[in-house]
Amino acid sequence: MKKFLSVFGVVAVAACMTACNEQKIAQNQTAAEPDAKAQKTAVIYYSQTGTTKKVAEEFVKQLGADAIELQLVTPYPSTYDSTIAAVRAERESKKWPALANAKQDLSKYDTLYVGAPIMFGFFAPPMYTFLDSNDLSGKVVVPFCTYGSGGRLASAKELKQLEPNANVVLSYGISNRRANNPEVNVAEEIEKHIAAVRAGTDEKNFVGAYGESRQPTEEDLAVFAEATKDYGYLKLTPMSVSTQIMAGTNYMFTCNMKAFGEELTAMVKIFKPLPGRGNAQLISVDK
Numbered sequence: 089m090k091k092f093l094s095v096f097g098v099v100a101v102a103a104c105m106t107a108c109n110e111q112k113i114a115q116n117q118t119a120a121e122p123d124a125k126a127q128k129t130a131v132i133y134y135s136q137t138g139t140t141k142k143v144a145e146e147f148v149k150q151l152g153a154d155a156i157e158l159q160l161v162t163p164y165p166s167t168y169d170s171t172i173a174a175v176r177a178e179r180e181s182k183k184w185p186a187l188a189n190a191k192q193d194l195s196k197y198d199t200l201y202v203g204a205p206i207m208f209g210f211f212a213p214p215m216y217t218f219l220d221s222n223d224l225s226g227k228v229v230v231p232f233c234t235y236g237s238g239g240r241l242a243s244a245k246e247l248k249q250l251e252p253n254a255n256v257v258l259s260y261g262i263s264n265r266r267a268n269n270p271e272v273n274v275a276e277e278i279e280k281h282i283a284a285v286r287a288g289t290d291e292k293n294f295v296g297a298y299g300e301s302r303q304p305t306e307e308d309l310a311v312f313a314e315a316t317k318d319y320g321y322l323k324l325t326p327m328s329v330s331t332q333i334m335a336g337t338n339y340m341f342t343c344n345m346k347a348f349g350e351e352l353t354a355m356v357k358i359f360k361p362l363p364g365r366g367n368a369q370l371i372s373v374d375k
Contacts, residue, residue: 128199129201139234144201147201158214209239216250237372240259259291298332299331302328
């Protein structure tokens with residue numbers, strides 16, 4: 089009987105120790121969970137016409153992120169020309185417009201998707217108000233933008249300069265025309281971009297390799313003319329081209345551009361779908 093009780097006691101103690109260990113492990117796991125959940129993402133954006141908002145909402149949906157829309161205290165004028173004049177004055181004076189919600193508590197976020205329309209080749213002025221009001225040091229920052237002709241690379245480069253202590257990674261950009269074209273799968277583009285960001289893909293690897301640069305042929309120039317027919321104000325002259333075959337053809341034209349009172353070299357990206365699947369599309373113009 090004593091032997092039985094002794095064995096029973098050993099088993100009981102072992103069971104108790106096992107239960108205690110399991111409880112400690114469970115407590116440790118529970119304690120660790122808040123840290124994992126604290127790794128949160130916010131999509132912070134300013135939208136002038138609704139196109140950037142549309143893109144931002146797709147990022148929010150796919151990321152499961154918090155959305156923060158920046159709001160001007162005094163909205164821009166209702167007409168295009170008046171808005172352009174106001175933005176030009178702000179850029180020249182570096183006096184950025186007041187935001188109703190410029191200062192944000194970003195302490196709970198480790199990743200910030202930051203987006204705005206491109207105006208005069210860079211982010212719209214309200215974004216500078218946000219950047220001046222917040223410290224993004226230590227954050228992973230993913231720029232995104234919408235534009236008439238381009239500005240993705242220039243705005244991302246400037247953001248890196250303005251936030252040297254943040255980890256500014258691969259940017260996303262889409263033209264207003266493509267963003268509002270029902271035939272363009274914006275959700276799929278954003279899904280691929282998010283995957284590339286998570287994989288740590290850089291600009292060079294994301295864009296992929298193009299062939300050697302060469303003189304444009306008549307066929308190349310016809311594609312260029314088709315894609316840029318509504319962008320005469322940029323005064324683009326193709327000088328060379330390289331191509332990339334991907335379910336159609338990507339063209340990268342090196343052009344001379346005489347626009348907005350200056351002459352410079354621009355990289356013009358154009359996509360030509362397979363025959364019978366649509367016209368050539370201007371993807372971006374980057375300085």
